[in-house]
Amino acid sequence: MNTFRVKAFGVTKDILGGKETVVEASGKTVADLRSALTEKYPKLVGLRSLFIAVNNSYADDTALLQESDEIALIPPVSGG
């Protein structure tokens, strides 16, 4: 298992019940993390979109994660 620390913003902060969570994923890709997250927090599936940022940039589902990465949940943005 891989342990990732994940920051949450906007509506995902409400869903996770806090600014940060720690998730155990079976693999090392963003897709693996996404599966682990939606299993732990099923309400994430109801969002209009959910991107995952790694080290301050949007990451594809195929990107490989390291446990030291800064990982964040990016629900639909609404700045401006």
Add this chain to the structure above:
Amino acid sequence: MNTFRVKAFGVTKDILGGKETVVEASGKTVADLRSALTEKYPKLVGLRSLFIAVNNSYADDTALLQESDEIALIPPVSGG
């Protein structure tokens, strides 16, 4: 003959040699005034365009003039 007082702006002020001129025209339309003006000041023909304003609005060549109208020469505008 009809006597019209005509204001000049921009490059037409240079061509007329002043802010205002008085022109005698054989008819009462804007076209008549235009003919009298270009005869008196042939350099007006060299402009990229020349509109005539009557009482603070652009006037067609067919518009009828009165001697009491406020008439102005509008060379190509370049505000902004």
Add this chain to the structure above:
Amino acid sequence: MFNQPLENMIKITDKPIDVQKVIETASSLNAGAVNVFVGTVRNNAHGKNVVWLEYEAYETMAVGEIRKIIDDASHRWPLLGWAVSHRIGTLKPGEVAVAVAVSTPHRRESFDACEYIMDTLKEKVPIWKKEVFEDGEEWISARPEVAVNS
């Protein structure tokens, strides 16, 4: 920036333009968007150094033509506030020649309305600009051989 009642403005002035004032005048509590265009004097044109510019207006007609443009824009976009201020007289490079601001409910219409007002102002409003270079001067766009300035 919205603490005054909605009050619109058309101004032809020989004093420096207060851009902040133009924006405040155009702002509205019901608006989500304000677009502002500021036209400034460049320090060069046609590859030559501009020393200064002279702006002249047929003031009464200019105000009337600007009002027509705003009326047209109001029919095309939901303008909640607006302000137009144009400078005349002698301007040095860097100074503000014109400022236009509009406020609308949403952003796209604020860009479209402001650009329409500026485009039409440059086409219709009786204001003239003479560029003064080190070696001469030129009324902009007056003659066919002179490049159109924008």
Add this chain to the structure above:
Amino acid sequence: MFNQPLENMIKITDKPIDVQKVIETASSLNAGAVNVFVGTVRNNAHGKNVVWLEYEAYETMAVGEIRKIIDDASHRWPLLGWAVSHRIGTLKPGEVAVAVAVSTPHRRESFDACEYIMDTLKEKVPIWKKEVFEDGEEWISARPEVAVNS
């Protein structure tokens, strides 16, 4: 308004935005045009009265994404100066949420570049807005059934 050297700015701040400062920062002596967009909090949304808004940012990433947008815009238009300032925290109706200013040689490109920056900012930059009404609150655009706000 051009008395300082060209200095650009990306700012995420919990203090009121100084629009005049944003414009001054974006201005350039070589520019003939400055376009400015100011996004403000409307006093109503979806027919309900907005009491206040909460803006939240993932600040380090937001600054990076804004920088990418400016880089893209710089490749598409001749930007001579620019500034982007976005407010976070609690905002009341009428307050400025975002201000973007760009200066370019001519006016059309200033409108196009500023609109591109705003459109892309709203699409990509990790900033979130929660509207607080008298009878509830809502993270904007988060869920499919909620109307997209612009």
